[in-house]
Amino acid sequence: MDSILFALDYLFGAPIFGLGTMIGFVWKALLLLVTLLVFTAYVLLADRKIWAAVQIRRGPNVVGAFGLFQSFADLLKFVFKEPVIPAGADKAVFLLAPLVTVLLALSAWAVVPVAEGWVLADINVGILYIFAISSLGVYGIIMGGWASNSKYPFLGALRSAAQMVSYEVSIGFVIITVLLCVGSLNLTHIVIAQQEMGLAHALGVPWLTFLNWFWLPLFPMFVIFFISALAETNRPPFDLPEAESELVAGFMVEYGSTPYMMFMLGEYVAIILMCALTTILFLGGWSAPIDLPPFTWIPGAVWFVLKLSLVFFMFAMVKAFVPRYRYDQLMRLGWKVFLPISLFMVVAVAAVLQLTGWGWHGGMA
Amino acid sequence: MTLPLFFFYLFSTIVIASALMVIASRNPVHSVLFLILAFVNAAGIFMLAGAEFLALILIVVYVGAVAVLFLFVVMMLDVDFGELRRGMLQYMPVGALIGIILLLELLLVAGAAYLVPEAAGSGALPIDGGIENTRALGLVLYTRYIYLFQASGLILLVAMIGAIVLTLRHKPNVKRQDVAKQTARNKATGVEVVKVESGKGL
Numbered sequence: 001m002d003s004i005l006f007a008l009d010y011l012f013g014a015p016i017f018g019l020g021t022m023i024g025f026v027w028k029a030l031l032l033l034v035t036l037l038v039f040t041a042y043v044l045l046a047d048r049k050i051w052a053a054v055q056i057r058r059g060p061n062v063v064g065a066f067g068l069f070q071s072f073a074d075l076l077k078f079v080f081k082e083p084v085i086p087a088g089a090d091k092a093v094f095l096l097a098p099l100v101t102v103l104l105a106l107s108a109w110a111v112v113p114v115a116e117g118w119v120l121a122d123i124n125v126g127i128l129y130i131f132a133i134s135s136l137g138v139y140g141i142i143m144g145g146w147a148s149n150s151k152y153p154f155l156g157a158l159r160s161a162a163q164m165v166s167y168e169v170s171i172g173f174v175i176i177t178v179l180l181c182v183g184s185l186n187l188t189h190i191v192i193a194q195q196e197m198g199l200a201h202a203l204g205v206p207w208l209t210f211l212n213w214f215w216l217p218l219f220p221m222f223v224i225f226f227i228s229a230l231a232e233t234n235r236p237p238f239d240l241p242e243a244e245s246e247l248v249a250g251f252m253v254e255y256g257s258t259p260y261m262m263f264m265l266g267e268y269v270a271i272i273l274m275c276a277l278t279t280i281l282f283l284g285g286w287s288a289p290i291d292l293p294p295f296t297w298i299p300g301a302v303w304f305v306l307k308l309s310l311v312f313f314m315f316a317m318v319k320a321f322v323p324r325y326r327y328d329q330l331m332r333l334g335w336k337v338f339l340p341i342s343l344f345m346v347v348a349v350a351a352v353l354q355l356t357g358w359g360w361h362g363g364m365a
Numbered sequence: 366m367t368l369p370l371f372f373f374y375l376f377s378t379i380v381i382a383s384a385l386m387v388i389a390s391r392n393p394v395h396s397v398l399f400l401i402l403a404f405v406n407a408a409g410i411f412m413l414a415g416a417e418f419l420a421l422i423l424i425v426v427y428v429g430a431v432a433v434l435f436l437f438v439v440m441m442l443d444v445d446f447g448e449l450r451r452g453m454l455q456y457m458p459v460g461a462l463i464g465i466i467l468l469l470e471l472l473l474v475a476g477a478a479y480l481v482p483e484a485a486g487s488g489a490l491p492i493d494g495g496i497e498n499t500r501a502l503g504l505v506l507y508t509r510y511i512y513l514f515q516a517s518g519l520i521l522l523v524a525m526i527g528a529i530v531l532t533l534r535h536k537p538n539v540k541r542q543d544v545a546k547q548t549a550r551n552k553a554t555g556v557e558v559v560k561v562e563s564g565k566g567l
Contacts, residue, residue: 136428
């Protein structure tokens with residue numbers, strides 16, 4: 001029993017079994033959840049606004065000033081509508097699918113460090129945890145598509161299964177290259193490593209922190225990760241599971257009201273998670289771009305959100321002006337382009353680190 | 366009851382219940398979904414035992430990839446559920462035999478120290494608290510067992526190549542897209558400007 005207790009303590013970094021710490025933990029989790037949901041509401045609005053701006057439209061502008069309350073109005077509308085379950089559907093799986101999507105998307109946030117020490121569970125396999133959870137995201141889609149008992153949803157689910165499994169491979173390799181440089185699977189360590197070593201230190205200008213971040217030395221991996229993240233979250237131009245011109249709405253055809261809202265929520269939370277992961281892996285997490293007073297006065301969490309928003313802005317712009325991929329081109333890009341490049345980069349980065357002795361050694365036990 | 370003990374019983378109860386449902390449920394897709402539930406809870410037990418790397422790898426590899434393909438195939442099968450149920454009693458003795466053998470083996474492993482006193486201490490080693498188990502695994506895998514590790518990788522590679530060789534067929538009459546050829550097209554090779562005199566056509 002002691003060993004299990006010890007293992008749990010070890011996993012969570014601190015004893016969590018006192019009632020006080022337990023309440024503190026729940027309180028922190030609630031705070032993160034509420035902040036995340038409100039943030040998601042505004043990210044959704046931003047997505048629609050950016051899309052509209054690119055097409056010279058106004059976007060949602062009726063509910064509240066500049067449409068600021070549009071997402072909350074949508075929420076009320078979804079919740080008050082009647083959920084319709086098709087007669088031939090597998091009821092349990094049909095209702096379980098959106099739940100799985102939204103719960104998985106939210107649970108991944110437990111290990112994301114928003115600022116130094118601002119993390120629910122600072123586990124030492126954080127990145128692997130996020131990778132595992134995001135690889136489960138496909139189940140919501142497959143279950144929803146199958147349980148609807150209808151052609152279009154099923155086709156959408158099949159497409160999605162193949163697509164997400166394919167792009168997970170290249171995401172995995174990209175993560176491995178970053179891990180090789182850091183030498184730790186802990187997300188906090190990944191950020192600290194980007195503060196303490198890198199190009200800026202090599203050039204003798206350590207205050208130019210943004211040169212330290214991995215986006216520069218690992219630039220090809222940064223690009224591959226960004227594109228794979230688009231594919232992994234079913235964002236345009238890779239939104240084939242719900243391609244409206246071919247499959248009506250893909251795996252979501254038969255869904256309405258609250259279950260539909262949960263699918264959308266899960267999707268957007270997963271997108272924000274991918275933006276956060278890009279920020280942590282390549283853009284230095286919560287660290288300020290220049291390590292000098294006016295920049296360091298701004299708290300780390302603000303920098304984190306700013307960087308996350310920048311990545312999301314790129315996501316939204318891609319959605320607005322890139323046409324949808326054809327399915328065989330999508331598969332070609334994943335398996336014939338990204339996989340060889342990322343595999344080669346893993347070998348190359350490992351060789352460089354081994355021969356030069358670069359890389360972060362602060363995480364060594 | 367302490368919290369870890371509570372979680373241990375929770376996870377193991379769900380593993381056993383969902384394992385039963387895998388063979389008992391009427392719908393094969395439900396069976397696969399229960400199998401996935403069993404995997405996830407097994408990962409939970411790994412986590413409790415302090416093997417967090419193995420737990421997450423179990424989820425990434427088995428739940429995230431293998432079970433997805435499994436589900437993929439089962440969903441596309443057109444299975445007659447009645448037919449499936451009829452076979453169950455027929456295969457029951459074989460299944461039970463295999464189950465009993467597995468159970469005996471597991472008991473032998475777990476109870477080795479009681480049967481043969483010399484075997485005590487040769488089983489699973491306790492976790493070394495000072496070292497992350499990702500690092501610990503790496504230290505063993507890439508030093509002591511490096512050749513076996515490489516050999517297993519090669520075996521997997523052979524299996525992969527085998528699968529590709531068995532299934533890859535080049536059909537002669539299918540038009541294939543050559544992306545390099547398409548992107549190499551330019552104005553000179555792609556467009557022909559023809560001067561057409563009015564009223565004559567080409």
